[in-house]
Amino acid sequence: MPLQPMVSGRRHMVSAGHWLATEAGHAILEAGGNAVDAAVAAGIALGVLHADQVQFSGVAPMVIHLRETGETVSIAGLGWWPQAADVAYFEQNHGGTIPQGILRTVVPAAPDAWILALERYGTKSFGEVAQAAIRYARDGFCVHPVMAHFIATFAENYRRWPQNAAIFLPGGEPPKEGDLFVQADLARSLQYMVDEETAAAAGGRLAGLAAARAAFYEGDLAVAMARFHAENGGWLTREDLAGYRSVVEPPVRRVVDGTEVYSCGPWCQGPVLLQFLSVLEGIDLKALGHNSAAYVHLLAEAMKLGFADRERFYGDPRFVEVPLARLLSPAYAAAQRARIDPARATPEMPEPGNPALWNAADPSLVGDTSYVCVVDRWGNAVSATPSDTSWESPVVPGLGFVPSSRGSQSWGRRDHASSLAPGKRPRLTPNPALAIRPGEWVMPFGGPGGDLQPQAMLQVYLNRTVFGMSPQEAVEAPRFVTHSFPGSFEPHAYHPGRLDVEEPIGRDVGEVLATMG
Structure with missing residues (x-):
């Protein structure tokens, strides 16, 4: 006998790494959204609810099955190394390793991947699917055991950067299970994307989604990320951000x-x-x-x-x-x-x-991390694994998130298939x-x-x-x-x-x- 009862549904199902993310996806399904809409809502919510291990600005690979056409596709949701990245730097200064810190940063991919999924296969606006995540970030949620454990385990890493510590070590100490956890800066960043979408909404849903994407990759958020990197020895530039696009490809x-x-x-x-x-x-x-x-x-x-x-x-x-x-x-x-x-x-x-x-x-x-999967009433299905930690690279002050540190999965030497290079993606887990x-x-x-x-x-x-x-x-x-x-x-x-x-x-x-x- 299983320890937990098997949950079943007659119309649709969603499962995610935190019950509030599951609730966010389920609310979208109940409002008439499809599996893609629900998966994006749950995935963005995980970037708040599991912010220790999932960053909104991280990675979001996914596989999507479309019942009506029989098509199955994948979206990489994985960023590449900035154009200034140089494997020789790591060979000469770090013995071919890639240490923790700002130089692990690759271009954030998850926002683009979520929006691309909505554009191609969804029915909802960014504001609709991000609504729950904004609420959880702005109003807070109770710290759960997994989050409490990981923040405590990596407390010294968070202390390396005051802006990380301000979020994840409120009062200077790791939060305890049951404490209210608020991420006001992240809520404002997400709301800024929604506001930009709303301003462009007269042009239709796709124009609004494009505006939400531009807010992250070309607007104020991009400016802040690039400025922070320029001031702190990082490689990420506005050109790197503006030039990034996820692709839909056969799995x-x-x-x-x-x-x-x-x-x-x-x-x-x-x-x-x-x-x-x-x-x-x-x-x-x-x-x-x-x-x-x-x-x-x-x-x-x-x-x-x-x-x-x-x-x-x-x-x-x-x-x-x-x-x-x-x-x-x-x-x-x-x-x-x-x-x-x-x-x-x-x-x-x-x-x-x-x-x-x-x-x-x-x-x-x-043809560590969290997870979300959805099957809707029409038989569409989504499998997605959003990820990226918040303890191995600095939060951008005022934005509330860490641009993807997935460079940790490249190799800082030339003799490996996943060695780093400008524009190259790490091999993702x-x-x-x-x-x-x-x-x-x-x-x-x-x-x-x-x-x-x-x-x-x-x-x-x-x-x-x-x-x-x-x-x-x-x-x-x-x-x-x-x-x-x-x-x-x-x-x-x-x-x-x-x-x-x-x-x-x-x-x-x-x-x-x-x-x-």
Whole structure:
């Protein structure tokens, strides 16, 4: 039996990383909005309610399925490095690492991504979807346990910048669970975008959305961000901001046992989930037994192989050639599967495979943090993973937000697929996914967790599709994760051979796994 009851709905459903964000999305659905409108409302609200781990000015990758046309698309919602960024600076001054601070900043992408989604696929105005977030920021909300924990954990980081401390350490100390948390500057920034939209509303909804976007990327907010960077040794300029645009693009697609699974492209780690599934395809996982030692071992080894390829090949495809079609081909998956020893764990990250040896897959088959997913009454679905922390780079005074610090997921040296370069995007950990079994169901899925995201997503997906668990049971079932690869975040920590197993899986399983290495 699951610990929590499974919630169901007959018209629409929304789930988000904070119940008030869920409420914001649900209110939009009840007001006649579609899944995109609701996801944007919930996502913007998370930038207030989870401001420790989600910034309105951060990242917002998403996958959108449109029932009427049958189309599935992705929006990157990931910014690129400013034009002044220089990998040589980090090589010469920081030994090839990218330290915390203002130089981690990439162009904020989430505002543009949310507005692009509304323009292309939504029905509501920015003011309508941002209304709840503005209210939560202006009037405050009760600090929840996760937020209290993370702010306390990173209190010294917040103290590095007085403007960060003023927001996140009110009175000089981390807020306690239940305290009222107000973000007045952020409320004003969001309201400014709404006011600019309202002023342009005579031109119609799209003109208003364009004005809201311009308020952030060209107006007073852009001026303040660029000025702060110029005065504090940063690289972000007004030209960087004005020149940024998210794009709508086909997601990566893989059909597994009749189910279509979609992820964002290799500018994030999303396709690694499809590689996991490709390696496992054709194996009778159910016969191994859920969370048995053999099952845990097999999945862990498959995940190590996928992460090895991620480290070798994944990066911004505008800058590096990612052999994605070959990485997802059945022949390559079979070759990778054959590398797994059923009785012995690889002691460290294995060597990446050699996709050049194999033909590409059929093109039709390819294409910390919070999370929100929505399915509406028309069958549209959205899976989105907004993110970016507030403790590793400075808040812009008066604006209430940190321009995206996602540069922490680039590499400050030239020999990596995700090395930084002007205009290049870091390789992102947030990786929303969406699965469709034609004629039966659609399942948006994702979650927080950095490098743990695709590992947890794999297990939840298999819990649902292989072991027949309800959605609630699939999420609650105990999980395991490997750390036998370099982490995506600076300093890219690597723990060869480490496998974490949640206690309910059982000590006996852990002991068997220990004998396997």
